[in-house]
Amino acid sequence: MPWGTHFCQIYSSKDDLAQSLIPYFIAGLTNNEQCIWVTSAPYNVEDAAADFSESFPGFGAAVKEGRLKILDYSEWYTNAGSLNGKLTDHWLDEERRSLSEGFEGLRISGNTSFVSAPAWDAFMRFEREIHETLKGRRILALCSCNVTRIEPTNIFEMVRAHAFTIHRYNGFWEMLDTAG
Amino acid sequence: MNEQSTSAWQSLLANLGPTEHAVQIYQDDNFFCHAVSHFTIHGLLKNESIIILATKPHWQNIAGRLQEKGFDVEELRRVGQLTLLDADETLPTFLLRDMPDGKTFKGIARHTIEKARANGRYANVRWWGEMVNVLYVNGNGRGSTRLEELFDEVAHEESIAIFCSFLMDKFDRKVYDGALQNVCKTHAHLIPSENYSRHKECVNRAVLEAFRGLEGQLLSWLGGSKHWSGPEMPASQALLLWLIEAKPQLADKVLSLASHYENALKQTETV
DSSP states (O other), rough: OOOEEEEEEEEEHHHHHHHHHHHHHHHHHHHOEEEEEOOOTTTHHHHHHHHHHOOOHHHHHHHTTTTTEEEEEEHHHHHOTTTSSSSHHHHHHHHHHHHHTTOOEEEEEEEGGGOGGGGGGHHHHHHHHHHHTTTSEEEEEEEEETTTSSSSSHHHHHHTSSSEEEEEEEEEEETTTTOO | OOOHHHHHHHHHHHOOOOTEEEEESSSSHHHHHHHHHHHHHHHHHHHOEEEEEHHHHHHHHHHHHHHHHHHHHHHHHHHSSEEEEEEEHHHHEEEEEEEEEEHHHHHHHHHHHHHHHTTTTTTEEEEEHHHHHHHHHHHHHHHHHHHHHHHHHHHHHHHOEEEEEEOOOOOOOOGGGHHHHHHHHSSEEOOOOOHHHHHHHHHHHHHHHTTTTEEEEHHHHGGGGGGOOOOHHHHHHHHHHHHHHHHHHHHHHHHHHHHHHHHHHHHHHHH
């Protein structure tokens, strides 16, 4: 996947997240990328870390060396600022820091389940802004959207604010965008 | 109506800049006149010159709202910051066999804008008019669309902000047979409702109901919207326009359900 790709996954269970995000970050660690996973319900930090360590023998070392960070959204929010703040700048700072520390680039993921209804419009402004900002940067970003909690208009907006969208159907991840 | 649900369109109209062309579709005169007076008041507060091309009954309503907010309408007209033209009287001056004559219309528009600038006293000009709507409600859709195209050209050529209003029901299937799509082609911003959060709730409930048992299809359908484009508008309205293109067989059901939910919510809000 080329650098600068900002894409979306529609999930319906914790298992969907485990089946996609752990391989996504293992690929990043294998490629010497700085990996930052921002979690929220239904997949909390403890569960994500436990599943990751079962799947990837180098998990402990990656965390210890700071190559992999698994953060709860509340912790990340505190560090990065609010949706109306400098969130995009925060990711660009992380990219600069990662490159200066010898990583190939930055691989990130965030789960949108923490976004409340009143904050949705601000969140979408952030998504559209970051979609443009990431073009040409050494950042890969995957946003996770819970189909059981999100409304049709929100999915409509998310699909249109990302390069492409995938969802799991009969056990396989499929692209949504080519469907009519 | 809560502040959050109205702030998006109010902010848009308050800050509409030169060359921008916005439109509202409305059903009740209260929302219609609220939006027009809001657009006017914010222009006046920015020391912009305002051109209003209204039918008589609508002007009375708008003028009343301006006066309620402390604006002396007669004084504003006297000093040239507010220009009032009668839509019913102005329309026939540039119609040729029911179609607007571009050269005559642009001549009138340029003269009016130049006068409104008052030798540079007002750097920016805002224009609200309902001639396009008069043509539309009288069944002259082609004339209305052509006049909108001319207005859009004038907005860019003269660098003015233009705001239009159309009497259309956003949940009426018939307006999606081309009329609303034509409106979208000539505007940069579409305001479909006075209350965006209510609009969103009604559309979401209607879509979920119409797609019950077809959830897989719903996702695929939404995924296909990636390359749909239109003017800036709330996602719930864009989704309806996408629905007409991609799932016309479900459009009647979704629009009828959305209309039903809106009426029910309005009744609840009234109680």
